[in-house]
Amino acid sequence: MATTPDDVPQQTEQDQSIQTAGPSTGRTVLVTATAALGGFLFGYDTAVINGAVKAVGEHFHTSPLVLGFAVAAALIGCAIGAWFAGGLADRSGRIRVMVLAAVAFAVSALGSGFAFSIWDLAFWRFVGGLGVGAASVIAPAYIAEISPAHLRGRLGSLQQMAIVVGIFVALLVDFALVAGSGSATAPLWFGLETWRWMFLSLLVPALAYGVLALTIPESPRYLVANQQQQKAAEILRRFVGGDVDGRIREIGRTLAGKAHRGSFAAIRGRSLGLLPIVWVGIGLSVFQQFTGINVIFYYSSVLWQAVGFTEKDALAITVITSVTNILTTIIAIALIDRIGRKPLLLIGSIGQFVCLGVLAFLFGTAPVVNGTPSLGAAAPIALIAANLYVVFFGATWGPVVWVLLGEMFNNRIRAMALSVAAAAQWVANFLISTTFPALASVGLGLAYGVYTFFALLSIFFVIRFVSETKGRELEEMV
Missing domain, CATH: 1.20.1250.20 (MFS general substrate transporter like domains)
Structure with missing residues (x-):
């Protein structure tokens, strides 16, 4: 049953369930x-x-x-x-x-x-x-x-x-x-x-x-x-x-x-069966994963050992990467309501593209020793590029995608659209995580080349399809 716009009951002491107080x-x-x-x-x-x-x-x-x-x-x-x-x-x-x-x-x-x-x-x-x-x-x-x-x-x-x-x-x-x-x-x-x-x-x-x-x-x-x-x-x-x-x-x-509230009928549209805004949410979720962030977190220790770091050093790098991700999220919290969602995504896409491109080049051109690339003197550059990639992700695409998914849909479809977008994110996570070993077996340069390509695509996706939501009320979303 739809809510009538003027149906706003007056507060009564008997029905009051939450003590009235100003916003805090x-x-x-x-x-x-x-x-x-x-x-x-x-x-x-x-x-x-x-x-x-x-x-x-x-x-x-x-x-x-x-x-x-x-x-x-x-x-x-x-x-x-x-x-x-x-x-x-x-x-x-x-x-x-x-x-x-x-x-x-x-x-x-x-x-x-x-x-x-x-x-x-x-x-x-x-x-x-x-x-x-x-x-x-x-x-x-x-x-x-x-x-x-x-x-x-x-x-x-x-x-x-x-x-x-x-x-x-x-x-x-x-x-x-x-x-x-x-x-x-x-x-x-x-x-x-x-x-x-x-x-x-x-x-x-x-x-x-x-x-x-x-x-x-x-x-x-x-x-x-x-x-x-x-x-x-x-x-x-x-x-x-x-x-x-x-x-x-x-x-x-x-x-x-809202006749279909709580069912997938609410988000159906003419664009391949879904409303255009839902496809934008799916795109944000997929690009968040397809630039390979979870490869860094799931395989980083194995990766760094494969290119010449000791097991101890590889574990230390993994911890540093985790702490870096926390610190960069703090940066996002400080900037997101000042700079806006779309500019942060663009900065993140460009930064990830550059860092991943450097990694793809280094891994792709490194001499192969015993089946794995040997970075040699380039190892510190790869380490810096990988952690800068985490900085760009953690300060932009990591938190901003969740913020946008929570606010970009209108009240009628928010929960259902978020379900589809989040499910797509988990499927993308699964695909990237399970395909990395196969790609890496061919060459780490190929694996990071694929992630670089998706980072490049994400730049154009943000420019073309993502709308700014900073400062807008949820009721303004269409």
Whole structure:
């Protein structure tokens, strides 16, 4: 049932569910940070497997193919979880989806930690992937819907910050657990192997996310869509301010005629079956992955060893890269509401193109020794180029894509469009991650040449298709 624009009930003391107060930036930051915990779990869950994967293979005596499937099962779950999260969020609310994602994380942690075979481990990783996929949709949508326009970019960037911090913390936890036991296969507490505790450690942030999600208010856009205008008005007063009654009427206007809200029919269009704006969201998601960022994070240690660095130095470089990603996300938070989304994407695309081009040239022209390129004196240049690439990604495409996906769609289609775009992102992640070994076997120059090509394409994509959203209200999106 559509909301009529003038249907804004007056507040009554009996129905008041949230104490009226003026907008507070600190309060808004706390609420959005709670939603961004889903991003922390997103990063933590996808990274914690790094320290455990070798021990898992040894424990279950599995082949590399089956072990690879067990690892990839999480990415499959991510795509499926993202695909269905939007419809569920439209029907049941943003907060309930957060809680369900937290439950999926917790179940995955327990199941993986006590897995008795590689196959049930793959299943539990798949369940965790469902939670990751759902969190990747609901966090940017909720943050955009609860934030005032002038802060929305910075608050939306908290999603990417939470992801990279989650990755970093997972690596630290893995390191600390191994330092305590001696190896990932050694028993730690209660006779359980260390790799099991790596998975079980996810239980702590999962429970925190679920509990804290129950303390934050529902999205005002969802409440208006479900005829709870008074509650929506109170939330807007506390977190946004301004002409709240006018905002409620405007939200109601943008939701009018939403016969297909919560179904994929809402985003169907004449452009290959989808609305043009949805294709733009898919393009942003795919280009974010197709420039090869996850190759840096998933394969960096192996990569740097392959070109001549010692194992110790390669691990140190990986940690430096992770810290670099965190610091550059802070840069994005500082700039996104000043410079704007589109200029940052353009800067990032050009910077990534140059850095990846340097890497492709160095790897492609290096002499091959024992099957791998030997960079020699060019190794420091490659190291600088790789970390500058992370700087350009972390300050631009990493956080900006999540911000845009949360705010670029109108109220009627936001959750569903975000689901499709996020699912596309996970599919792109899967394709890049699984094809890198094959490309690298032909030559690292070829692999980085492919990523350079997509970085070049992303420049033209941003110029042609991406519209600036800085300072615009969500109700202005068409």
